[in-house]
Amino acid sequence: MTDATKDDLQKMPLLDHLIELRTRLLYSVGALVVAFIGAWFLSEDIYRFLVKPLADILLEIGVEQGEARRMIFTNLTEVFFTYVKVSFFAAAFVTCPVFLGQVYRFVAPGLYKHEKAAFLPFLIASPILFFIGGALVYFAILPLAWDFFIQFEAPGSSDSLAIQLEPKVNEYLSLTMKLIFAFGLCFQLPVIMTLLARVGIASSEGMAKKRKYAIVATFVVAALLTPPDPISQISLAVPIVLLYEVSIYMAKLVEKRRRQREEELDRELES
Structure with missing residues (x-):
């Protein structure tokens, strides 16, 4: 165009x-x-x-x-x-x-x-x-x-009632869909962070410096989005932390390509 x-x-x-x-x-x-x-x-x-x-x-x-x-x-x-x-x-x-x-x-x-x-x-x-x-x-x-x-x-027993799960149809579906959407949205992290890096809102250096805060925030989000058991929370938090590292790497690639385009443009202007 x-x-x-x-x-x-x-x-x-x-x-x-x-x-x-x-x-x-x-x-x-x-x-x-x-x-x-x-x-x-x-x-x-x-x-x-x-x-x-x-x-x-x-x-x-x-x-x-x-x-x-x-x-x-x-x-x-x-x-x-x-x-x-x-x-x-x-x-x-x-x-x-x-x-x-x-x-x-x-x-x-x-x-x-x-x-x-x-x-x-x-x-x-x-x-x-x-x-x-x-x-x-x-x-x-x-x-x-x-x-x-x-x-x-x-x-x-003879002096106590049994505790038995009888899950409700609607409640089960709501919880399952909530978890699927939560994991699906959290897996958008590399896409979002890379886009932010492309427009200059985020940088690989800034994300790397704030890594420890991101890890804490990740476990907080995992605790809010998953059932209250450690297995589910860790299972969501660990992939998000890994995806955050992927986001840093993708941001570095974006910045590298941006620098290359700027250098090419400078050479064209000088010639």
């Missing part, structure tokens, strides 16, 4: 920008609605998938104790609205690349070629990192956390 073309786009009337924004929003919402309808027909299967980490543990305990285990609901509409939440959750997850793609298509006409090349990797990395964070919590954190809490069950 030439400078003149970019200037013409920047001079585009506000109404045209709003129309373009509306178009991108309509595409995004349309994709979300279509995905929601499709997910609704699979909502039971999706919920079974989400509940499997707990179901495997409870079914194993049920076999050992010779009794059936179950999940309960205490409101007539609870299961229905839980399936609605499941469908929306799945639709949002699937259409996330569509939303990001529409954002890119909206801002791309106002970017230079090298700016597009710099922005596109972040667009690709964001959903991939979110998926990795969600997969980590589902396959690693949830089984460990649920096994930890199940240990608090206690058998009854």
